[in-house]
Amino acid sequence: MNTQRQILILSALLATLASASISAGELSGNISLQGRYFNSDGAFPGQQKNGGISLSLQPEYKHKWNNEHSQFTFTPFYRWDNQDKERSHADIRQLDYVTSKGDWEFQVGIGKVYWGVAESQHLVDVINQTDAVEGIDGEDKLGQPMLRMSRISDNGSLDLYVLPYFRERTFAGRKGRFRTPLVVYTDHASYESARKEKHVDYALRWSESVDELDIGVHYFKGTSRDPLFKPKIKNGIAVGLQPHYPLMSQIGIDLQYTGEETIWKFEGIARGYNSGTGLKDYVASVIGFEHSLPLLNDSGLEMTLLGEYHHDSRGEVANAPFQNDLFIGTRLSLNDADSTELLAGAFVDLDNHSKSLRVEASRRIGKGLKLNLEAQGFSDIDSKDPAKIYEKDDYLQIELQKYF
Secondary structure (H helix, E strand, O other): OOHHHHHHHHHHHHHHHHHHHHHOOEEEEEEEEEEEEEOOOOOOOOOOOEEEEEEEEEEEEEEEEOOOOEEEEEEEEEEEEOOOOOOOEEEEEEEEEEEEEOOEEEEEEEEOOOOOOOOOOOOOOOOOOEOOOOOOOOOOEOOEEEEEEEEEOOOEEEEEEEEOOOOOOOOOOOOOOOOOOOOEOHHHOEEOOOOHHHOOEEEEEEEEEEOOEEEEEEEEEEEOOOOEEEEEEEOOEEEEEEEEEOEEEEEEEEEEEEOOOEEEEEEEEEEEEOOOOOOOOEEEEEEEEEEEOHHHHHHOOEEEEEEEEEEEOOHHHHOOOOOEEEEEEEEEEOOOOOOOEEEEEEEEEOOOOOEEEEEEEEEEEOOOEEEEEEEEEEEOOOOOOHHHHHOOOOEEEEEEEEEO
16 A cells, blocks of 8 residues: 555544544644664665654544443554655554453454563563564564453453454664664565464453562464565575464463562463474573662652563574563653653563663653653674674664644
8 A cells, every 4th residue: 555545544543533533532642752862873785874753643432431431443554754765664553442341351453462460571562563663672463353351350350362364563664773784575475374464363461460460371373473584585685575474373371460569470481383394392491570769759750670681592692682681771750740661671681681771761741741751772692693784874863743
């Protein structure tokens, strides 16, 4: 779908929602202006030092009825980027109907599901596909078509998901940053399943809270959200990469114990692939804590120390960013009228000593405005580390959001 058609469709949907909101429901959302600056010229041909600017729009229409037992939500998203045409894209983050009756809840449509407790990596978060052109941290997700049936208990739930359609990951274009040396050809994706993106995936999750302990256990079977890459050959020369999506099954658990001053966290998965794919089964985990410093509470200033350790049984051959890595950081909240917050952390690879530093900050400005700052730098990146492709992508990002 080309950009002009995306804009026309989104405009029509917004006009419809705006007229509907007069009689029922609520219309909210945000518009943002974002600018990026990179400290170095790009490592690959076509990339530019100036990260450029982009505009994004994410409205949300929500309507509740039946004594709030039924709800309809529509959250479209659109971004325009002045440099990377692949980053200019539209998506439906949420378009679903949710209803409950007694101890049962049902959801149908396009939705977003978040699982996990860790700060620096979400191993168990397997339902939604990553919207990789939005950011390097993998936090942004595409909407996922789904059917969900949940049995709600006093302290948890049992959730069954049927996922009838697969969403392919987005990737930066030739002019974009945070990309591989060869451009990923998203229009030439391949699948292990003969049904391709129409393969039906399934997931089951049980969650429960027992005193200070929160427990989540899940099982997933379907198309992997993490693609492999095959070279795209033209006239005997590799001109790009072709994403390939294998089938997999995954069992996972997430635990969180909340103490008086310290929160302990754990996420672990065991992932398996079909025989004949050449992929090895593996286990991965992240364990960590959040510790609040009580000495700062009287002043209104809250500081939390963060620490997490990542392990992947595949080791350095995993081509994954965290296989034997340590994350240390701090979260700072001023508890002021403008909700000023700061998160800073460093990643250290304990095998090859590659390092990365990341800072996120936000602050409200007046009424309905919010300023966000994000920066990341890379240092001493080993030639075998997956982060090597980002070695020249140290950046500063400033974003101004207007909420309505």
